[in-house]
Amino acid sequence: MDYEGLTRDDLLNVYALNRSWLEGQHANAQGGVRLTSKGLERLAGTPFLLFSFREQDARWWQSLLGDGPQQSLLDARPPISGEMLALQSAGMAFLWDLARRNPYVARIVGGASLPWCEQIASATLIRVQTCATSGHMIESRFKDGSALNRRLLQRGCSSSREIRLFAQMSALQAMLSGGEAVPMRRLSAAACRMPVPAQRRVNKV
Numbered sequence: 001m002d003y004e005g006l007t008r009d010d011l012l013n014v015y016a017l018n019r020s021w022l023e024g025q026h027a028n029a030q031g032g033v034r035l036t037s038k039g040l041e042r043l044a045g046t047p048f049l050l051f052s053f054r055e056q057d058a059r060w061w062q063s064l065l066g067d068g069p070q071q072s073l074l075d076a077r078p079p080i081s082g083e084m085l086a087l088q089s090a091g092m093a094f095l096w097d098l099a100r101r102n103p104y105v106a107r108i109v110g111g112a113s114l115p116w117c118e119q120i121a122s123a124t125l126i127r128v129q130t131c132a133t134s135g136h137m138i139e140s141r142f143k144d145g146s147a148l149n150r151r152l153l154q155r156g157c158s159s160s161r162e163i164r165l166f167a168q169m170s171a172l173q174a175m176l177s178g179g180e181a182v183p184m185r186r187l188s189a190a191a192c193r194m195p196v197p198a199q200r201r202v203n204k205v
Contacts, residue, residue: 039157055112092132
């Protein structure tokens with residue numbers, strides 16, 4: 001089965017949402033790392049959302065989209081700012097649209113399961129937006145202070161495109177697999193030990 005991948009428009013929206021998140025929620029600093037404006041721009045280019053809507057909590061979302069009151073289900077947190085509320089609403093609308101037209105990409109961008117995509121897609125936009133404006137929902141994709149989060153913050157905004165892309169793709173792999181990212185040096189060493197016959201087989205094709 002063929003799957004349509006991320007489009008340029010999808011990536012532009014992910015970038016815009018990530019940039020808004022980094023500028024607003026983290027005020028250019030997180031986990032002891034202060035980002036420069038250029039570093040923030042590079043990190044915002046990560047090809048998935050740096051914030052989460054608790055996509056793995058299907059039961060919570062089932063209750064949230066039900067007929068009961070939503071506010072009681074939301075975490076007790078300080079009042080959300082207008083900027084974060086706008087980001088939350090825009091991000092939820094973006095994922096809702098993706099889940100309806102391309103759930104494969106929605107799973108990559110949001111680290112969501114197929115049941116969650118189906119759950120969101122079956123709701124109306126108005127219902128989803130009502131939930132998104134009921135209180136504080138979004139949180140950092142990775143735990144603050146975790147090795148994965150530190151690695152992404154330090155290397156995911158590197159001026160070296162190779163280092164930056166590897167850190168971001170490694171974080172994406174970790175998000176989709178639910179595990180830690182593969183250390184950069186071990187992967188590079190593994191690539192160097194690739195047997196030569198693999199190249200000879202290609203040449204014979």
